[in-house]
Amino acid sequence: MDNSTTYIGEHLWIGYIGNAFIYLSLLSALLSAVGYYFNSKEVLTSEWKNFARINFSIHSFSIIGIAGTLFFMLFNHFYEYSYVWQHSNNSMPMEYILSCFWEGQEGSFLLWAFWNMVLGNILRKTIDEKWEAPTMAVFALVQVFLASMLLGIFIGDYKLGTNPFILLRENPEFANLPFIQIPDYLSKLDGRGLNPLLMNYWMTIHPPTLFLGFSSTLVPFAFAIAGLWKKDFTTWQKPALVWTFFSIMILGTGILMGGAWAYEALSFGGFWAWDPVENSSLVPWLVMVGAGHVMIINKNRGGSLFMTHLMAISSFLLVLYSTFLTRSGILGNSSVHAFTDLGMQAQLVIYVLTFVLICVVLLIHDKLIRVSYLMASFLMLFWGIMHGHKITLLLIWLGASLVITIYSYVKFFPKEEEEEKLYSREFWMFVGSLVFLLSAMVITYFTSIPVLNKLFNLEKAPIKIADYNRWMIPFTIISLLLIAITQYFKYKKTNPKQFLKHISLSGLAAIIFGLSAVIPLYFIKDYSTSSNAVKWDLISYALLFISALFAVFSNLDYWMRMLKGNIRHAGASIAHIGFALILLGALISTSKKQTISQNTSQKNVSSLGENFNAKKSLVLTIGDTLPMGNYLVTYTGKERKGIDVYFNMEYYAKNKDGKLTKAFSLSPMVQDNPRMGQASNPDTKHFIGSDIYTHITYADLSDTKTLKADAYKEPTNFIGHMRDTIFADNAIILIDSITTNLTEEQYSKNDSLLIVTAVLKATDINGKIYRATPQYIVKNNMVLPNEFEINELGLKFIFWKINPNEGSIEIQMSEKVSNAKEFVVLEAYMFPFINVLWLGCLVMVIGTIVAIIERRRINRLKTH
Amino acid sequence: MKKIHILGIIVIAVAIGVIFTSLQSSASYSDFAEAKANPDTEYHVVGKLNKTAPVLYDPKINADECSFMMYDNKGIEKKVVLHKSVPQDFEKSEQIVLIGKMQGEEFHADEILMKCPSKYNDGKPQV
Numbered sequence: 001m002d003n004s005t006t007y008i009g010e011h012l013w014i015g016y017i018g019n020a021f022i023y024l025s026l027l028s029a030l031l032s033a034v035g036y037y038f039n040s041k042e043v044l045t046s047e048w049k050n051f052a053r054i055n056f057s058i059h060s061f062s063i064i065g066i067a068g069t070l071f072f073m074l075f076n077h078f079y080e081y082s083y084v085w086q087h088s089n090n091s092m093p094m095e096y097i098l099s100c101f102w103e104g105q106e107g108s109f110l111l112w113a114f115w116n117m118v119l120g121n122i123l124r125k126t127i128d129e130k131w132e133a134p135t136m137a138v139f140a141l142v143q144v145f146l147a148s149m150l151l152g153i154f155i156g157d158y159k160l161g162t163n164p165f166i167l168l169r170e171n172p173e174f175a176n177l178p179f180i181q182i183p184d185y186l187s188k189l190d191g192r193g194l195n196p197l198l199m200n201y202w203m204t205i206h207p208p209t210l211f212l213g214f215s216s217t218l219v220p221f222a223f224a225i226a227g228l229w230k231k232d233f234t235t236w237q238k239p240a241l242v243w244t245f246f247s248i249m250i251l252g253t254g255i256l257m258g259g260a261w262a263y264e265a266l267s268f269g270g271f272w273a274w275d276p277v278e279n280s281s282l283v284p285w286l287v288m289v290g291a292g293h294v295m296i297i298n299k300n301r302g303g304s305l306f307m308t309h310l311m312a313i314s315s316f317l318l319v320l321y322s323t324f325l326t327r328s329g330i331l332g333n334s335s336v337h338a339f340t341d342l343g344m345q346a347q348l349v350i351y352v353l354t355f356v357l358i359c360v361v362l363l364i365h366d367k368l369i370r371v372s373y374l375m376a377s378f379l380m381l382f383w384g385i386m387h388g389h390k391i392t393l394l395l396i397w398l399g400a401s402l403v404i405t406i407y408s409y410v411k412f413f414p415k416e417e418e419e420e421k422l423y424s425r426e427f428w429m430f431v432g433s434l435v436f437l438l439s440a441m442v443i444t445y446f447t448s449i450p451v452l453n454k455l456f457n458l459e460k461a462p463i464k465i466a467d468y469n470r471w472m473i474p475f476t477i478i479s480l481l482l483i484a485i486t487q488y489f490k491y492k493k494t495n496p497k498q499f500l501k502h503i504s505l506s507g508l509a510a511i512i513f514g515l516s517a518v519i520p521l522y523f524i525k526d527y528s529t530s531s532n533a534v535k536w537d538l539i540s541y542a543l544l545f546i547s548a549l550f551a552v553f554s555n556l557d558y559w560m561r562m563l564k565g566n567i568r569h570a571g572a573s574i575a576h577i578g579f580a581l582i583l584l585g586a587l588i589s590t591s592k593k594q595t596i597s598q599n600t601s602q603k604n605v606s607s608l609g610e611n612f613n614a615k616k617s618l619v620l621t622i623g624d625t626l627p628m629g630n631y632l633v634t635y636t637g638k639e640r641k642g643i644d645v646y647f648n649m650e651y652y653a654k655n656k657d658g659k660l661t662k663a664f665s666l667s668p669m670v671q672d673n674p675r676m677g678q679a680s681n682p683d684t685k686h687f688i689g690s691d692i693y694t695h696i697t698y699a700d701l702s703d704t705k706t707l708k709a710d711a712y713k714e715p716t717n718f719i720g721h722m723r724d725t726i727f728a729d730n731a732i733i734l735i736d737s738i739t740t741n742l743t744e745e746q747y748s749k750n751d752s753l754l755i756v757t758a759v760l761k762a763t764d765i766n767g768k769i770y771r772a773t774p775q776y777i778v779k780n781n782m783v784l785p786n787e788f789e790i791n792e793l794g795l796k797f798i799f800w801k802i803n804p805n806e807g808s809i810e811i812q813m814s815e816k817v818s819n820a821k822e823f824v825v826l827e828a829y830m831f832p833f834i835n836v837l838w839l840g841c842l843v844m845v846i847g848t849i850v851a852i853i854e855r856r857r858i859n860r861l862k863t864h
Numbered sequence: 865m866k867k868i869h870i871l872g873i874i875v876i877a878v879a880i881g882v883i884f885t886s887l888q889s890s891a892s893y894s895d896f897a898e899a900k901a902n903p904d905t906e907y908h909v910v911g912k913l914n915k916t917a918p919v920l921y922d923p924k925i926n927a928d929e930c931s932f933m934m935y936d937n938k939g940i941e942k943k944v945v946l947h948k949s950v951p952q953d954f955e956k957s958e959q960i961v962l963i964g965k966m967q968g969e970e971f972h973a974d975e976i977l978m979k980c981p982s983k984y985n986d987g988k989p990q991v
Contacts, residue, residue: 085989168989179989189989419866431871438875442882459893461908461963463886464975471882617927617949670952677953697949698923825927825949 007169008184010080014069018165021065025113026147028058033140040133040229049133056120056136059143063117066150067101067110070164074100079189082171083107083164089193099203100194102211105327106150106164111208113146115215123219123243131236134226135219142218145351149344160347196643196673202261210258210281213251214319217284219243220291221316224309228362233305233414237295240312242855244292247315249848251285256582256841263834265681270590271837274468276331279447280322286440287315290433297426300491303416304430306409311437313359318444320355324348330450353397360401365412373404391455423496425489432482439475446471469590473540476583480547483576484510484554487562502562506553513553514546521545521592541591548587551580571851578844585837589691596629596692597828617697621823625652628828629692631663635824638699643672644681645701647824649694651685668694668826672701691831698825712796715814721807729819731762731793733772738809754778758799758809762790774799774811794819891963895936899966909962909971911936913954921950934960934971944971951978 035052039045070083074097079085087100087107102108120139124132152163169180179185194203223240227233258278263271272278291311294304325331328345357377364370380397384390420427446463453460488494488502522538530538559565559573567574597618620626620635627633632652639646646667653663666683673679682695718726726733736759760772774788774797789796794816801810894907913919914933921930930950935941944962951957957978964973 079989174989177988177990185989192989419868422867427867434871434875438878441879445882446886460887461891461893464963615928617923619923619927677956680952698921698927698952823923825923 005181005183007080007186009186010167011076011078012080012167014073014078015081015165015167018066018069018073019163021062021069022147022150022163022165025059025062025066026144026151028055028062029140029143029147031055032059033137033144036133036137036140040137052133052136052140053124056124056140059140060117060121063110063113063143066164067114070101070107070110071097077191079191080167080169080186081164082166082168082174085168085189085191087191087194089191092191092193095201095204096194096199099198099207102207103194103198103203104164106162108207108211109146109149110164111211112214113143113150115208115212116143116146116218119215119219123222126239128239131223131226131239134229135222138222138225139218145354149347158346162344196671197679200265202257202265206254206257206261209250210254213247213254213281214284214323216243216247216250217288217316217319220247220288220312224312225358225362228309228359233309234298234302237298237308238859241292241295241299242852242859244288244295244312245848245852245855247288248285248292249845249852251281251288252848253841253845255281255285260838264684270593271834272586274463274465276447276450276462277326279443280318280325283440283444283447284315284318284322286436286443287311287318290436290440291315293429293433293436297429301426303418303420303426306413306415307430307433311433314437317352317355317359318440320352321444324352325447325451330454356401360405360408363405363408363412365408369404373400376400395455421493423489423494423499425486425491425494428482428486428489432479432486435475435479435482439472439479442471442475443468470537470540473544477540477543477547480544480551480580480583483580484547484550487555487558487573487576503554506557507550509553510546510550514542514549517549518542518545521588537591541587544587545584548580548584552577552584555580567850568854568857571847571849571854573847574850575844575847578840578842578847581840581843582837583840585833585835585840589831589834589837592832594629594830594832595827596631596830597694597826616827617825618828619823619825620649621821623821629830631692632660633828638822638824639667640701643674645670645672645699647696647699647826649826651692666692666694668696670696670699670701686835688835689833691834692828693831694826694828696824696826700822711817712794712814713817713820715796715798715812718811718813719803719808720811721809726760726811726813728762728793728795728813728815729821730815731764731770731795733760733762733795733813735759735809735811736761752779756799756802758797758811760797760811762793762795764793772797776800776802776809893961895938896940896942896966896971897936897938899971903966906963906965909934909936909964909973911960911962913957913960914941915955919950919954923949931970934962942969942971944973946973946976948974948976951976954978 032052032055035048035055039048039052073081073084074088077084077088077090083104083106087103088097092100100107102111116139120136120143123139124136127135149161150163151161152166153160168174169185174180179189182188220240220243223236223243227236255278258281259271262273262278288311291308291314294307294311297304298308324345328348330345357374361370361374364373377397380393384393420430446468449460449462452458484506485503488499518541522542527535527538555573555576559570563569563573595616598615618626618628620633622635622637625632625634628651630653634650634652636648636650639648646669648665648667650665651663652660655661664685666685668683669681671679671681678701680695680697682693684694685692720726720735722735722738724735726735738756738758740754740756742754754777756776757773758776760774762770762772764770770790770793772788772790772795775786776799777784777786783800785798787796787798796814798812799809800812802808803810891906891908893910895909895911899905899907899909911934914935917933919930919932927949929945929947931943931945932954933941934944946962959979961977961979962971962973963975963977964971966972
């Protein structure tokens with residue numbers, strides 16, 4: 001690069017401001033962490049506290065500053081900055097500026113840091129003074145790590161973080177491009193813009209919600225760490241519980257929004273695909289739900305101390321781990337939407353391991369062990385950086401940390417003397433939390449297969465969706481049964497007879513309604529013809545169905561009979577009903593998902609495996625009408641709007657009089673995305689009872705209108721023998737016979753006119769036969785041009801060559817442009833009762849909000 | 865024995881069960897030779913599309929089937945029959961992973977994952 005070039009129109013000052021904010025945010029977070037650390041050690045208390053608070057305020061201010069600077073750049077299209085150029089452009093509508101803010105890695109780290117900052121400030125204002133220092137120290141430390149992700153400075157050869165404010169011409173990706181030589185390159189430059197695939201409202205609402213969910217896991221984590229640190233294992237749980245509920249609600253909403261986005265706009269053919277990126281947000285949620293429940297146990301009868309700490313801590317650590325999975329590039333082939341590797345693998349590993357280290361250190365009560373563990377950890381880190389063997393060292397360290405954790409738990413951690421009774425609420429809630437934790441572990445294990453491959457040099461392929469489902473259904477059944485029964489137990493002790501009396505109504509109802517639903521759903525048609533593996537699936541679906549109904553009925557019953565319909569205390573019941581409805585909706589819509597675009601021409605290949613017999617694609621030619629499920633579908637043509645090509649499908653259904661009337665139309669779209677290639681976008685008709693989902697899997701996106709329909713296309717040459725066939729777009733042509741006016745002898749004697757006639761029989765789609773007689777005419781050894789046209793079919797033939805040695809003739813055929821009818825290949829599904837799932841989401845969120853309000857009310861009552 | 869210990873044992877048993885069965889049953893990344901040696905086992909074969917050979921897809925004959933030639937990571941070329949419609953932007957793929965079984969000399973796949981070069985059309989600043 002020529003350093004002497006002076007560029008025109010660059011706004012370098014704003015980059016300096018942005019970077020100043022980054023350094024300031026890092027420094028102030030660090031100072032705040034140090035301040036809170038000493039404050040919690042009760043050294044010079046008030047001074048340190050003020051110092052820490054001021055620094056956290058400076059940090060908050062600088063995070064807002066970074067975000068504000070980036071927004072300002074995006075609004076004003078400062079393309080001299082790489083991030084602005086990569087994610088926005090001139091033609092972008094204003095509402096997508098927000099989306100470009102978090103489209104890139106740097107922006108999403110910033111979003112995360114922003115939410116942490118917001119929650120940190122709320123926490124600081126609302127928290128009991130005793131807990132401020134230790135929890136805020138954790139917050140500040142997390143912010144140190146996040147701010148470091150935005151640095152983008154080199155330490156030796158290692159780049160720490162990626163900076164959102166680097167200049168386009170300094171981005172190594174674009175080094176040595178011609179624009180660098182042009183001083184006023186900015187006057188002619190437009191940004192690359194947001195990936196068109198992400199230009200929808202989901203991209204505006206999903207990332208902020210999900211990242212707020214990720215941030216929210218930090219609060220219970222900070223409390224649990226504070227508890228370990230201060231060796232006060234119980235009093236933090238009361239204030240933390242509200243935050244745990246909040247986290248469950250927000251993270252849950254974020255995950256479900258992701259599912260809804262996938263269902264509405266992507267062509268997965270469903271709302272959940274067990275993609276590693278989806279899993280890694282589900283797992284922290286499962287653990288957070290478990291944490292919330294053990295915390296409730298602790299509040300009501302004490303105990304479960306180790307589990308509350310373990311789960312509150314794990315949820316956040318799993319968020320970190322999922323950040324590592326999705327941003328380090330390690331998932332590679334196994335995920336469709338992981339970020340690409342920005343070379344931050346080592347930094348992310350250090351980030352995760354630092355917090356694991358802190359947890360283990362705090363668990364160790366013996367000073368000697370603690371010091372030696374810390375020393376050994378640093379030695380190993382140092383050794384790994386200098387001499388390699390990183391993976392071996394990592395495994396040894398993880399093993400040692402696990403052993404020390406177990407040892408510390410056995411040796412130092414307070415344990416309950418009294419055992420929970422079998423007929424007690426706390427026992428079954430504990431079991432439920434354990435089931436959630438265990439299922440989270442199983443999903444994590446499956447998702448981590450690419451990591452295990454790397455650690456142990458394996459070649460294991462990722463787990464398939466069907467196997468995930470098979471593994472998770474038993475966990476789901478158990479948790480639903482626990483959800484159904486547990487509220488009917490009282491804390492400490494319950495009268496078994498009373499319990500049975502209360503539960504029997506909803507149990508009976510679930511069995512009656514459940515059986516009458518599952519028998520027609522799964523057993524009448526499907527069961528007897530299925531393989532053994534599928535039979536097990538059907539049985540597990542039936543059990544899941546009945547347990548979900550049981551959970552809905554019993555929680556409804558509990559709310560109505562036990563709580564007498566009072567909404568204030570019903571948060572748990574409502575959330576449980578929602579959760580059960582989600583699973584019920586997911587079960588019915590997935591297991592009874594019907595492929596209505598059945599391809600009838602396919603040969604049966606089911607011998608290859610259960611997935612192979614899936615006939616799912618349908619070829620629909622323009623103007624044709626084909627049956628699809630209960631409908632008749634016509635493809636009426638395509639329409640291009642910018643880079644989006646819409647394919648219009650009209651669905652007809654029989655009305656009451658048996659007449660065919662138009663029911664609705666769908667326009668699935670294929671985006672001719674200049675950056676991502678072709679992307680298929682489904683279109684779905686929503687009914688109360690079911691959804692009709694259609695997406696295009698293959699289509700010609702080119703505009704046929706530009707070619708004249710009446711013109712002939714370029715001819716194609718066919719070399720054929722007698723009785724051969726030629727395939728045209730609208731007919732099958734048979735070479736029926738060849739006749740000549742002369743015998744060979746006459747021809748060799750006489751060099752006058754030779755006419756050889758090929759008799760062709762063209763059969764059109766309706767079976768009508770047309771005759772064509774193109775002639776090969778030789779006069780005085782010259783071939784005379786001669787053309788035969790079948791007007792009705794729009795076909796032209798030229799018989800132009802005879803190969804006597806091969807006994808073949810050559811015919812050129814041209815077809816009219818309009819003969820080649822345009823077609824699309826599409827897949828269409830019917831998802832029954834998917835609205836039960838969305839209703840469940842809504843109900844669960846409402847239930848959680850009710851619980852949060854109630855919890856806050858009680859906390860306030862107690863303090864006054 | 866306390867109930868908590870029983871729960872602990874169940875948890876450990878499930879964990880071992882998960883690890884064991886997943887190691888047993890889950891497919892491995894492999895190549896055509898191994899898939900051919902075990903025609904009943906499902907494999908994930910990683911390789912590259914032979915871009916000089918045609919990708920055959922005629923939806924009018926069968927919309928759920930396409931075929932092409934692929935080199936596995938050992939450089940062996942085999943015909944692949946994919947029981948799906950032809951993937952979008954197939955010819956731009958940099959690497960493909962097929963999930964399926966070998967049948968004679970053909971590899972029959974029911975699932976395909978494509979890796980496109982991450983920046984193949986990301987665009988560069990142009991003036």
